[in-house]
Structure formats: C-alpha cells, structure tokens
Amino acid sequence: MKLDSKSHRTLLSAVFAVLALVVLPAAAAATYQEISAPNSDQTWAVGINNLGQVVGYYEIPNTNIIEGFLLSGGVYTSIIFNGEPNTFATAINDSGLIAGFVQTQDIGTPYFGFTYQNGFKSMIKFPTAKSTQAFGINNAGQVVGTYVDLKNVSHGFLFSAGTYKSIDIANAKSTIAAGINKAGDISGTYVDQSSQEHGFLLHKNGTLTVINYHGATNGTVVGGINDHDQLAGYFTPPTIDQSMGFEYNAGTFTTILYPTAVSTQPFGINNSQLVVGAWVTQQGNTEGFMETP
Secondary structure, three states: OOOOOOOOOOOEEEEEEEOOEEEOOOOOOOOEEEEOOOOOOEEEEEEEOOOEEEEEEEEEEEOOOEEEEEOOOEEEEEOOOOOOEEEEEEEEEOOOOOEEEEEOOOOOOOEEEEEEEEOOOEEOOOOOOOOEEEEOOOOOOOOOEEEOOOOEEEEEEEEEOEEEEOOOOOOOOOEEEEOOOOOOEEEEEEEEOOEEEEEEEEEEOOOOEEOOOOOOOHHOOOOOHOOOEEEEEEEOOOOOOOOOEEEEOEEEEEEOOOOOOOOOEEEEEEOOOHHHEEEEEEOOOEEEEEOOO
C-alpha cells in the first residue's frame, strides 16, 4: 500500500478499551469484484462512498507515475492535481468531494493533501509540517490524515472548518488518522514504542478503542470507517509475511480474503458494508477489489 502505513497532542484523556475480540471466518455469501483501471500496471481501490463511487490510484505502465481515479457507474475518470505526476485519491464523501495527497518533487515538502470536486481544488497542508497526507473525509467535509513535523515525527490530524488539530495516541511513536464518519469518530493506526502497529477507533468524546486482530503478532492496520463504526483493515499472521483483511464490528472480526490472492488489504468501507482494497496476485501484481457481503 502506498499510503505510508507507518506514518502525536490533541486527544483528551482517552479511555482505553481493549475488548475481548471474536474472530469469525469470511462470510460465505460474500462476492468479490476486481477493480483494475484501464491501461494500468497496478491498481489500488482505497475509498468508497454510500453511492458506491470508488476512488483510488493506479500506476501508469513503464513510468512509475501514479494517477488518482474515480470509478462511478462503471466509468473511470483520472484525477491529477495541478498537473502533478503522482496524485493519490484516497476517500470520497456522498457529495462527491474527494480527498487525497500529492507526492511532489520538492525534497523539503514531499507530500501535501488536497480536496477535489468537479475541477475545483483545495490544498491541505498542516501548519509547519514538512509533509501532509489526507486519507479520510466525511459528509461534513472534515478531513483526516497524517503529517510529519520538523523532527520527522508522524502525527494524525483533523481539518475541520478551516482549522487543523493534531491527533496523537498516548505513548505512541507515530499516529495516522485514516477515516472519519458523520459522528466525528476517527479510525486509524498507531505505532507503539516497540514499533508494533495497532489499529484504533477514537470516538468524538475521547474514548479510545485499541484494535488488535487476535493472534496478529506482526501488527494490525485499520483504514476506513463507516457511520456504524464498522472498520476495514488488515493484519499479518505470525507464520507468513502476507496480509489478510478483516471487517471489524463492535468487537467482532470477519476475515476478508480475495480468492486466489497472495495478500489482501482492505482500505475503505461504506454504510452498506461494501469494502474496497487491494489484493496481490500469484504473479506479484496489485489490483483493486470490492467485496459485497
């Protein structure tokens, strides 16, 4: 995943609630649809709204250049921010407002975030940050993501009504905010002092739930969130170096495994529990997918 998944002062005294978690097998009725942008080497499907519109990014063959895309009604539309060669679309709300980030040629500011809709663009750059990446957006237009400060420490952030706020999980080395829903609940991943990844669900009232897939000794990564506080994410089992996906719902995990995939990484989820992400083929190529429960 090209979202810098290893990417901290605003939180109120958060209440840690590490739940007794239940793991269920993949739902037998689930169906999978491949998402592959035309004329691409590889495709990542990253965000989905409640209308079923999907955003993500793809690699142009023989170039190492990334372009964002919107998939709506079966039609792919490229997203390129101000002509920048590497544009990553990561989330879309129900109004069609897209969030993402650009990889620049500027060593001093390698990434900046953006919102985009119908050709209208707005840049998102956390004040004093060296780098900013936007990953999630809700229907109120609130944006979450991660930024790197002048000491090269990664923090989560919330951008709301023109104001930026840092998001830092207590005692974490780094924090990434990946999704936000209509209630203002935020999902994401943090890295502890032992360099272990943990997912989290941070409620607007400051209550924090740490998400650890049972038996995932190599870490748990949480991406998007829907309005029911259902999460999409992935983990790496202790015996293999390949990712397996999951949907998290009130303490219960349901596994997500794309058929024939070497690796499955879910990134986004909508209110109908449609999940999008990326899977790796036996030949080592990456393609997007949508799972329908």
